[in-house]
Amino acid sequence: SDVLVFLPGAWEVARVAERIRATVDAEAVEVLELHGRIDSRSQDRAVSGRGPNERARIVVSTALAESSLTVPGVRMVVDSGLSRVPRRDTVRGMSGLVTVAASKASADQRAGRAARLGPGQVVRCHDERTWAAMPEQSAPEIATGDLTDAMLTLAVWGTPRGVGLSLPDPLPERAAREAEGALRGLGAVDDDGRATPLGH
Structure with missing residues (x-):
């Protein structure tokens, strides 16, 4: 066998x-x-x-x-x-x-x-x-992984921070803030979390 x-x-x-x-x-x-x-x-x-x-x-x-x-x-x-x-x-x-x-x-x-x-x-x-x-x-990946890519994808979709989306697991606040801060520092999102031309 x-x-x-x-x-x-x-x-x-x-x-x-x-x-x-x-x-x-x-x-x-x-x-x-x-x-x-x-x-x-x-x-x-x-x-x-x-x-x-x-x-x-x-x-x-x-x-x-x-x-x-x-x-x-x-x-x-x-x-x-x-x-x-x-x-x-x-x-x-x-x-x-x-x-x-x-x-x-x-x-x-x-x-x-x-x-x-x-x-x-x-x-x-x-x-x-x-x-x-x-x-x-197992902890859902959204709870432990890097959210930078996910946050940029949400911004490109026109749903900054996932507002209005029904996600199976909520975005961890601290990780989401850190990811958005990194994206803002790169110029990929604006202060409202929306994708900039660079982020697209």
């Missing part, structure tokens, strides 16, 4: 896939990578089912296989319990991707990938104490 391994990012996926390839019999097991940086042909190979006479597969993936893509034939999931998410550092005024504990909902979604077409099992690479500390749900 096939195995699906969840890791936080493309770098970890490449490194772990390389180590697995070095330890398994290449004639019996095919090791595939699945993340946003691979070409469409490699992605298609990872998400296509295997024939009855083909080698067993180990697919090493980012969260891409958590909900966006289905990898058929998986009977075992190995979950690192980690996710890479965008975060805003308000002290430094910078944003980037950080590795954090996955939410319990995310871990359950990953585990479900092992039982899509029949019984399966999951190996979680953390202890009960870590599980207890994991958040129930």
Whole structure:
């Protein structure tokens, strides 16, 4: 049966896939990578089912296989319990991707990938104490990520600060103010948050 391994990012996926390839019999097991940086042909190979006479597969993936893509034939999931998410550092005024504990909902979604077409099992690479500390749900990206692009898009749409829009999650006030301040400093929006010619 096939195995699906969840890791936080493309770098970890490449490194772990390389180590697995070095330890398994290449004639019996095919090791595939699945993340946003691979070409469409490699992605298609990872998400296509295997024939009855083909080698067993180990697919090493980012969260891409958590909900966006289905990898058929998986009977075992190995979950690192980690996710890479965008975060805003308000002290430094910078944003980037950080590795954090996955939410319990995310871990359950990953585990479900092992039982899509029949019984399966999951190996979680953390202890009960870590599980207890994991958040129930992932924070919406709007709550933790950089809002500069979103605020400029809203301004270009003619809805400065999202006024009049029904958003699933409200814009965090401080982050929205900081993003608008940065855009104003660049001359992309005016004092009312409307897009300037430069912002368009």
